[in-house]
Amino acid sequence: MQKRIRRRYGAERRFRMFGFAAVVLSAAFLAFLLATMVTNGWRGFLRTDVALTIDFPAAKLPVTRAQLGTPGADLALSGAGLEDAVSNAAIAQFGPGGDALIADSGWLHVRNALKHDPALLERKVTLHVPASTALDQGLGGDGTREMAAAAERLKKAGAISTSFNTNFLTESDSTDPVAVGIWGALKGSLLTMAVTFLIAFPVGVLSAIYLEEYAPKNRWTDLIEVSINNLAAVPSIIFGLLGLAVFLGTWQIGGATIGPLLPRSAALVGGLTLALMIMPVIVIASRNAIKSVPPSIRDAALGIGSSPIQVVFHHVLPLAMPGILTGTIIGMARALGETAPLLLIGMRAFIVTPPDGFTDPATVLPVQIFLWSDEVSRGFIEKTSAAIIVLLVFLLAMNGLAIYLRNKFETRW
Structure with a gap:
């Protein structure tokens, strides 16, 4: 007897030890992931600037102050040789090859400075323009020796500075890594998530209410339940193929070929596709939340004269809403991080202008990350x-919101 008791206690200690080790291992992997991302990505939020002196009167740009004050200033400056003027100023200040210290998009910052203050066109000024990627890496210690030496020389001369890169949060995609930003992809993600929520949430919740409260128990409802459970486990790329066939397919009507029903690479199509993907998750979570409401609540409501629909919408649904919202937010968080279904419907386009509406060309943050990771x-x-x-911050915020709603509205019976 004592030997069996010792074995049982020993098994319990080993189980607790294995459980604790699993938690520690999971936390270690998470810490490693976060540390790796922060170590590799914190410099992406910084921008290195070079103090560049430009003599605009000597450059003799074919543009006047009056033109800079008109809506056609961009067109006038684009054909004025401003890019060559910036390159020549860099060579004159830093010597041969000095233009390699300035980013390809550096002349755009000079153009914006001229538009903001047309008086600069008549004097010699010093402007802070973005440094090239090679110079920035040389400053960070992972570039070539030539660029590291150039960065050290500029640093001693006080001609180089580092600041927070606000353009990374306000600009869109670009071919120049110095000028890229996430606002276009982030706005596309927000529009796509809005469409996903507005379609998946009401349809999923109403489907769960019908299946749990009104649907008769027969072979058809059993088949529907099995189908919903199977759809929740279908790979996301299958839903991308479904969205491609249904929303972007070419149709034949009366012998004539009709083009895509919806615009390609739009937040509307992306939201519809992701709504199909997360709807089974919302239905399952909503059914479990509705099922967790005690039958006594329904009996009490019916006993005081409530109709069946009043019982559902006035008593059962409010009590089940925390669980429904938690499942919905978790499903939305999964949709926010999806890439495969959106690639199939064309949301991998090079988008330089943030979308203004649901039908404008757009991309999303995970796809933008995928495209940047493939750059040379x-x-x-x-x-x-x-x-x-940034994507992890959004995902953690959504999961934190789900936990907060669960803890705030959870009712203990």
Whole structure:
């Protein structure tokens, strides 16, 4: 007897030890992931600037102050040779090859400075323009020796500075890693998530209410329940194929070929596809939440004269709403991080302008990360990690909101 008791206690201690080790291992993997992302991506939120002196009167740009004050200033400056003027100023200040220290998009910042203050066109000024990726990496210690020496020389001369890169949060995609931003992809994600929520939430909740409260128990409802459970486990890329066939398929009507029903690479199509993907998850979570409401609540409501629909919407649904919202937010968090179904419906386009509506060309943050990770330029490595950090912050915020709603509205029976 004593030997059996000792074995049982020993098994319990081993089980607790294995459970604790599993928790520690999971926390270690999470800490490693976060540390890797922060280590690789924190420089993506910074921008290195070079103090560049430009003599605008000597450059003799074919543009006047009056033109800079008109809506056609961009057109006038685009054909004025401003890019060559910036390159020549860099060579004159830093010597041969000095233009390699300035980012390809540096002349755009000079153009914006001229538009903001047309008086600069008549004097010699010093402007802070973005440094090239090679110079920035040389400053960070992972570039070539030539660029590291150039960065050290500029640092001693006080001609180089580092600041928070606000453009990374306000700009869209670009071919220059110095000028890229996540706002276009982030706005596309917000629009896509809005469409997903507005379609999946009401349809999923109403389906769960019908199946749990009104549907008769027969072979058809059993088949529907099995189908919903199976759909929740279907790989996401299958839903991308479904969205491609249903929303972007070409139709034949009366012998004539009709084009896609909806615009390609739009937040509307992406939201519809993701809504199909997370709807089974919402139905299952909503059914479990409705089922967890005690039958005594229904009996009490019916006993005081409530109709069946009043019982559902006035008593059962409010009590089940915390569980429903938790399942919905978890499903939305899964949709926010999806890439495969959106690639199939064309949301991998090069988008330089943030979308203004649900039908405008758009991309989403996970797809933007995927596209940047495939770029050859080393400057995109930091931007990719920085975008992953932003995506993780959104996912953690959504999961934290789900936990908060669960703890705030949970009712103990």
